[in-house]
Amino acid sequence: MKILQSLTGTPVVRKLADAVQVRLAHHRVQQLDAMDAGRVQENTLLKLVRHARGTRFGIDHDFRRVETARDFQDRVPLREYEYFWDTYWKDAYPRLDDLTWPGHCPYYALSSGTTSGTTKYLPITREMVKSNAKAAYTTLAFFRHANPTAKLLTGQFFFLGGSTVLREQADGSHAGDLSGIAAREVSDALRPYTFPTYDLSTLSDWETKVQILAEASATRPITALSGVPSWMLILFDRLKMFTGKSTIAEIWPDFRLVVHGGTKFDSYRELFRREIGSDLVKFCEVYPASEGFIATEDPRYNLLRLVPDHDIVFEFIPCEDLDSRGQPKPRAARHLLREVEVGVRYAVAITSCAGVWGNLIGDTVEFESKRPPLLRFTGRTRNFLSAFGEHLIEEEVEQAVAIAASEAGVATTDFHVGPVFPTSPADVGHHLYLVEFRDAPPAKLDAFARRIDTKLIELNEDYAAHRLGDLTMKVPVVQVVRRGGFADWMKSRGKYGGQNKVPRMDNNGTITQELAAWF
DSSP states (O other): OHHHHHHHTSHHHHHHHHHHHHHHHHHHHHHHHHSOHHHHHHHHHHHHHHHTTTSHHHHHTTGGGOOSHHHHHHHSOOBOHHHHIIIIITTTTTOOTTTSSSSOOOEEEEEOOOTTOOOEEEEEOHHHHHHHHHHHHHHHHHHHHHOTTSOOTTSEEEEOOSOOOOEEOTTSOEEEOHHHHHHHHOOTTTGGGEESOHHHHTOOOHHHHHHHHHHHHTTSOEEEEEEOHHHHHHHHHHHHHHHOOSSHHHHOTTOOEEEEOSSOOTTTHHHHHHHHOOTTOEEEEEEEETTEEEEEEETTTTEEEEOOSSSEEEEEEEGGGBOTTSOBOTTOOOBOGGGOOTTOEEEEEEEETTSOOSEEEEEEEEEEETTTTEEEEEEESSOEEOTTSOOEEHHHHHHHHHHHHHHHTOOEEEEEEEEEOOSSTTOOBEEEEEEEESSSOOSOHHHHHHHHHHHHHHHOHHHHHHHGGGSSBOOOEEEEEOTTHHHHHHHHTTOOSTTOOOOOBOSSSHHHHHHHHHO
């Protein structure tokens, strides 16, 4: 194995591999451009159904009689994770053979985000491992197709993830962070092209880990970096402190790509440009979910593009067909890709090669184009602000904060917003923004808050109506969080680093009160 790694890591082989990557990237993008994505999705659905006919789920839902997508929707209701766990997985875990997907399941990805707040144990089958690999390949293909001279394989791709330590279970399967599963599945031939080494990636204390990664990567030929934006900024700080350099481009001169996901990037973009210090570095958004990879950025359009051919099927439910708890109403419409409309906000349901069927994942999207299938992530079905009837979605709040920061000449590293309810009948409530700034906060916080307010009035008619005359909502209040404050709060909850993120919005105010009191 070490001989193979030493061969694939030589300069000559790296240059050859990079040239081959560009050729394959052009081919993959041409394939996707020529593809009827709607038809591919329908064919994939029927393929998955045929493969799972003999499972307990397939028998329970009469898969042998499913011949069309409509047959499937008639037999399989929309459901959330808890249904699969309680009905099929809990009693048998970790031996889920032939329950909702045929055969043995080698991995389980641990993820938070259920309605009950408990940990999800999501099956990662061999087919899902291949699906995720194909999605990663597609991401790089779009980038190299648009940027053929931005060499990546002449150096190393830095994966800034959580702990890769996986727990072996009774049946021989392994459970842990999805990044740990990905690290375990990297082939020996590709290891010279990735960083960190497996030993470094298994460090569990994130604060120690990021310092060691910064020191170890400072002299590496890093060409690309992926991770959650807020944690990448911490890495940048450590790199600059360790090296004494003022920009990341000085430390990594061959750096060309940042792959980001997990949160909207608008409020980070200018800050990253300043920290990196090079216009040669491009940004690529990805939209992965624990249940399966959904979309990746196509640089030709600067939008997310749905990946249609990696054994995952997507259904889109108009958000107007969801109730106040984010649950589908009776007779809620269920659209496959061919049936979506541009400009409509949809909740996303996934059917996958890991044995989830019509699984509502809690995300919402809006399509900008059908051919090709281009979309925007707009938030969560439960991640909204309507404490006073204002019906704000995450995308609108992200945009308002980004614009206010840009106009004030400041950069935010993270923020949270939630309601503050009136304490007397004569009073009215408001939104509280807890904002951590990269450097100094705006000189006039009131003006910053009012710019957020005016932008939201432009974006959302319900918000505008409630703000009219301060009758039901006052102007929002901005409270400055000290630098590193959110990281310290996450640390206090055992959620520091990796893929963990600060909760962006809180509709009932509980988290907002907790955060404000903690700070």
